[in-house]
Amino acid sequence: MKLTSIDMLAQRREALVQRAAALAHEVRVCAGTACVAAGAGKLSDAIQREAAAKGLVLAVDGDAPDAEATVRLVNTGCQGLCQAGPLVRVLPQDAFYCGVRPKQAARLVSEALQNNAVIADWCAVSPQGQRYATRAEVPFYRHQQAIALEGCGAVAPESLDDYIAHGGFAALVRALEMPPEDIVQTVEDAGLRGRGGGGFSTGRKWRIAASASASERYVICNGDEGDPGAFMDCAIMEGDPFRIIEGMAIAARAIGAQQGFIYVRHEYPKAVARLDKTIVACRKAGLLGAGILGAGFDFDVEIARGGGAFVCGESTALMRSIEGQVGEPRANYIRSVQEGLYGQPTVLNNVETFACVPAIIERGAAWFAATGTPGSSGTKAFCLVGKVAHTGLIEVPMGTTLRQVIFDIGGGVLDGRPFKAVQTGGPSGGCLGEAQLDLPVDFDALTAAGSMMGSGGMIVMDDRTCMVDVAHYYLSFLQSESCGRCVPCREGVAQLCHLLDTMRRGTAKPGDLDRAIRLAQDIAQASLCSLGKSAPNPFLSAVTHFRAEFEAHINDRTCSAGVCRDLTVFAIDAQACTGCGLCAPACPADAIAGAPKQVHAIDAQKCTGCGACRTVCRDDAVRALPRNLPCN
């Protein structure tokens, strides 16, 4: 049904909310990437089968409920605690269950849905044995605050009706009733800064685009989330796609644009499919296209699929890619906000930035600015990954310390190992050590410490992570992603990567570390775009905080983390080994021998130094030794 006026939208919402109020329960099954891989799809099917068998009528996702329906089953976007999927949340009790198997569906239906009970023995348990009856009590969620991810994990992603029922497009209505100048002012007053990592004031960007004289203007949503170890934008695109369209429409209204583009990364086919359906649904409902809600506002959105090039996350390269050209950045003395796509003023914001916009317009600048720090207001989404106990997608108020994020939300380092470093900002960011753990999540504080906020990857590293290897990893990533246009980035990054590789292999020469630092500084100064300028950050920050480790690789040819294969051999500590037998089948080289309950031994001739045995050993009996020392 086409919504031809603001009143029609309000009536539609009213009807939807009333219908929803008649339902006794809502079951939210997480259908995020990790939960689906863990079997969420089968679980959802099993719940529907069991409900049918027990005579319980379900409304699934955005379906209009039948008169007899008492429960809504929603296959949501990512609910956050990816580690423990498939996740199930039951409302109104707010009960939260992890790792639910399809065969448990019968109990879920009979106890939780038919008897309104919280299934106590499925609830998460604290290390002290306390059960968390509601999701809000679970430490992983307790310290979080959702703005950008508000709808992700709550709404049915492909249902316009469900989005409207959750208050969707109310912010657009408000924006349509405001003079465009006031929209810009509100976003500026809110202090919203670019969530893609740059941290530029969104309001100021919109103001520049709005005031540039031009016949056409464009709004682009950057969904080319290329940072390895980051999937926040993917989660929003898959989990709450209507919110992005609403944010873009508000931006378009503010700057006077009629056309928008969402540039989506090639590796996210599901996000592309979702956004495609979202755009079609919005056009059908009159929320995109000519004369939106009868308010004399025209705006449409097209999807541009990326081609698998990291550099296309850079604004000028991204615009060239949309134009169908090779995605090479241009020198940034011309601001793309004034002369961007097809030479016209263009506002380019990240997915998460657009996802914050509807909340700001609806609840006001002061509400948003009340959260966070003076320089960085609001919240930030992160992917808390790596060697952390609770891996997942989180959103915290700015100003939360790294320690709170990693230990209170993340539950500390995986398997209780010692914390070594945390990496933020992806290939443009840096590693911070133990001494920096009390830094707040804040654009300026992280930059001052030699890292950066970045788009939101937060990778936790333990004592078995080698900083030389990590620096080499990022540099080799950037080497293959450099577009090759400017020499400092193309050749410099390759040389820096080569120097780091020699350190990993034990062939580096004294003086190579200083040589590498000088080269890194030159690359940072002389490169054309931000990819090259920031390329040395992972290396420079690692040297700042872990210099001794680099020196040990060069001078002593040792890797204390036991990661660099050319420098490491593994041996089993006969005192610690309990003969549990886990390591032998984990070895891909058949290098481990030992009878059950007897001490095992590694054949140094066959050992390839992969460390698989050390990963599986529960008794910490596998030791990494320097290769130049005799083994045992």
Place this chain on the structure above:
Amino acid sequence: MDAVPRALELNDIVAKYPSGEPRALLHLLQDIQTAQGYLSREAIGAAAQHLGVTETRAFQIATFYKAFHLRPRGRQTLRICTGTSCHIRGAMVLADEVHKTLGAGPGETTADGAFSIELVNCVGACALAPVLLVDGEMLGNVHPGTVARRLKRAGEAP
């Protein structure tokens, strides 16, 4: 697919785009690859001619963006995630194991045409690291010692 239907299919895809519109080049090449699995010499030529660009420029696009393949692909694509999370949990050890097990490394196709192997930058399943994708189906927490067995199972699945 033999040559005649493939050429017909190519014509159909190309015809969906207005001729003489260079802007559509990236999208057209993506559509061809989705349908045919790779960009043949003929496909690049046909796309260039239809949109009125030189073949060199179409080739430039096809080689700049990593999503494109210029050679036919295996029946299944095996992607090894090398995102940061997978890396620090041993993705490269896994890649070596895959190479050893299948006899083909990243960027290669196995001799029997069963698998094409690719390294990819983060597929967004960091909680399950290290991760392999076999034709889009995700295998999580794959360890070097078990990779051969799990690949065998994935290869036998319909």
